[in-house]
Amino acid sequence: MSNPEARVAIVTGGAKGIGRGCALELARTGLDVALIDLLEDELARTKGEIEALGRRCLTFTADVADFAPAQQIAADIVGQWGRIDVLFNNAGKANPKGLLEISEEEFDRTIDINLKSCFNYCRAVVPAMQAQGAGRIINMSSINAHSGGVTSAVSKFSYAAAKAGILGLTRSLAKELGPQIMVNAICPGLIKTETPNAVIKAREAELVTGIVLNRCGTPQDIAQLVKFLATSEPMFITGQDFIIDGFQWKL
Ligand SMILES: NC(=O)c1ccc[n+]([C@@H]2O[C@H](COP(=O)([O-])OP(=O)(O)OC[C@H]3O[C@@H](n4cnc5c(N)ncnc54)[C@H](O)[C@@H]3O)[C@@H](O)[C@H]2O)c1
Structure with missing residues (x-):
């Protein structure tokens, strides 16, 4: 990275799944990691794994949909570690309901967890990144x-x-925050975590026939891309989104 001392990452939804895999990979790469999640036991487990790799870890139990805690958490991290170099807005949750089934509250919640959370944490960390x-x-x-x-x-x-809103936010913030801050998005296909979703559990063999690379992805697959976007130097990439799906042609 441009600053050789740059080594603090925030991973939202970092307690388990893809976020955990990426947090561990960033720790292996030499970054200290702050995790934000709702799940206290899983946060403690992942913190232990990061510390076992010789890196520092802070954990925060918070709902990423909430604005005020994001600002406080970023202030705490800067207060304790003095900097924030990488933000991975990973936390999110799917919603299985169709247009005529979903309530207004459920629609708002899906937008808040997945999209507003990105606003909350970008707003919280950008002042520190700009200062750096x-x-x-x-x-x-x-x-x-x-x-x-x-x-x-x-x-x-x-x-x-x-x-899809996240892609617009990504492109727009890349323009607003560049050239100092690079903003990119990733678009995974089917990723099998330690608790795979119901569709993968029920239909994995069938689904894999529609993936050129003949398997579901893993958190480690995603972690390689996140590590690249978070730490590779030099980097001439911003405002982009990267499909990482083994080429899932049967969409
Ligand atoms: N698994 C896939 O196939 C896949 C594919 C494409 C995109 N994604 C996205 O990747 C991200 C991670 O997914 P995953 O499969 O690892 O899911 P997961 O459920 O295994 O992990 C998600 C983590 O985010 C946390 N989280 C959820 N809502 C939160 C909230 N409101 N506040 C704080 N933390 C919260 C959860 O507690 C959990 O630790 C999500 O944004 C998801 O939409 C997943």
């Missing part, structure tokens, strides 16, 4: 932002809308 003159932001979108999630029973239009 550098920063990397990576926003978790989904292949559903492109495909609409039509074949998936776990993610319908509200999730696709939130994840």
Whole structure:
């Protein structure tokens, strides 16, 4: 990274799943990591794993949909560690309901967890990144932002809308915050975590026939891309979204 001392990352939703895998990879790369999640036991487990790698870890139990805690958490991290170099806005949740099933509250909640959370944490960390003159932001979108999630029973239009909104936010913030801060998004396809979603559990063999690389992705696959976008130097990439799906042609 441009500053050789740059080494603090925030991972939202970092207690388990893809976020945990990426947090561990960033720690292996030499970054200290702050995790934000709702799950206290899983946060403690991942913190232990990061510390076992010789890196420092802070954990915060908070709902990423809430604005005020994000600002406080960023202030705490800067207060304790003096800087924030990488923000991975990973936390998110699919919604399986269709247009005529979903309530207004459920629609708002899907937008808040997936999209507003990116605003909350970008707003919170950018002052520190600007003061440093550098920063990397990576926003978790989904292949559903492109495909609409039509074949998936776990993610319908509200999730696709939130994840597509993240692509607009990413491109726009890249313009607003560049050249010091680079902002990119990633769009995973089917990723099998330690608790795979119901669709992968029920239909993995069938789904894999629609993936050129013949398997579901893993958190480690995503972690390689996140590590690249978070730490590679030099980097001439901002405002982009990266589909990482093994080429899921049967959308
Ligand atoms: N798994 C996939 O196939 C896949 C594909 C594309 C995109 N994604 C996206 O990747 C991200 C991670 O997904 P995952 O599969 O690892 O899910 P997961 O459920 O295994 O992990 C998500 C983590 O985020 C946390 N989280 C959820 N809502 C939160 C909230 N409101 N506040 C704080 N923390 C919260 C959860 O507690 C959990 O630790 C999500 O944004 C998801 O939409 C996943």
